[in-house]
Amino acid sequence: MDLAAPYIQRALLEMLLLAVPAGVLGSWIVLRRLAFFAHAVGSASFPGLVLASAWGIAPQLAALATALGFGAAQEGLTRSRRLAPDAATGLLLVAALAIGIVLASDVVEVGAEVDTLLFGSLIGLKPLDVWLTAAVAAGALVLDAALRRTWLATGFEPGSARALGVKPERADRLLLAGTAVVAVVALDAVGALLVAVVLVVPAATVRLLTARLRTLRLGAVGLAAAEGVAAVWLADALDVGAGPALAVIGGSVFALVAVATALRPQAVPA
């Protein structure tokens, strides 16, 4: 790995910056059981990315618009209570992927490779991408500082949240919106299909090891940063996408920790 190369420096910086929202919001995503939503909202941006590539508009804008559309459609589908939220997520996820594939294969001329949109590329990162990630990392910290007590009280026992003086509905909407925004900035590094390896896997791994919120959050940031740096090295060494490299590393670490904690006596974090 050539540390002097600007694209490697940008890739490393991007991964280190992504580790902040990955650990901070990722911990809430895991605790509040939003992992499937986080995966889906990233993947659902695929048709937006295809159109952005064909029409030459900013991919982040297109992805954000698609992600927000996804959130609105999900809320519309579940508000009637005729469809469970995870069923709605699954339905919209396959619809978005199918639309993206149809658009990319027949309808529009795609400038970028489709597999780059799906699995990411660290080589193609521009300075603007890194700046956006830095802004989102800062935003995630502010959001977390403002709302973590509400997320904690609501996640622990939703029935008492309002009696405790916190406002669960607004905070939960902002958690979903924050998740969508983090997914959007993670797209260019890890691709539409693999945002969960940033948003879910590090926090889920550390969750196996600790029953303390503070440890979970700090540990998830640290692990996401370490896995991100390792993924840049692996992607560069093997000339593969950063998303798949990160997925292999994150999945392997999770499996090791899961086996180790299962073998450890009384290893049941409450």
Place this chain on the structure above:
Amino acid sequence: MSAAAVRVSGLSGGYAPGTDALRDVEFAAGPGQIVGVLGPNGGGKTTLFRALLGELPVRRGDVALPGRPAYVPQTERARLDFPVSALDVALMGAYARTPWYRRVARADREHAAAALGRVGLAEHAGAAFGTLSGGQRQRVLIARALVQDAEVLLLDEPLSGVDGVSAARIEAVFAELRGAGRTLLVATHDVRQAAEWDRVLCLHRRQIEYGAPAAVLGPETLRETYGGELIVLPGGARAVGVGHHAH
């Protein structure tokens, strides 16, 4: 009786459009009173609490309270896998008075530790909530309500299925709160226990009766409240509402 702390007038409401989950509720409870809220499962006890918390769509009538009441949910509603200690849960009682940009104040931390002491769990402050017994968890949730320092406390079956040590501690805390002039509404299945409190409110999707236990807890009222689910034991009446689901 001094001025009422809780006053409910002609209350009817429910979540489903056009159907009242609870109707015609009318009572007033004063400071320092414990009100036993009796009724079968699905009879409207939790629904009444939701109305007092301002979360139930109210169609008629109104509710007057001195500020936000504290709510103690049934312990099984709390997630056991959440990474919180007993102290963390007690500290949630201070959230309403802590601005988002501040840490929870030192005085509130001391208050939370003291509240855990009052429910007999001082030495379990650092224990993960999910590792505690059911009775201990119930006491942690009561400690959280103590930290909230509300004039009115709503407790949803706090004595159901708890061990003897926990039950004794909880009843001692009730006595302290009553002495301090707080108003407690306690949902319960145990008629004999409610008979020892100051007032009883009998609900079966509507208010059946409200008043002093000696005046209210006759066989007719209990039959109307519980339907056929009442077993009368020698030495007192005991309602068996568990397993009965009035939908």
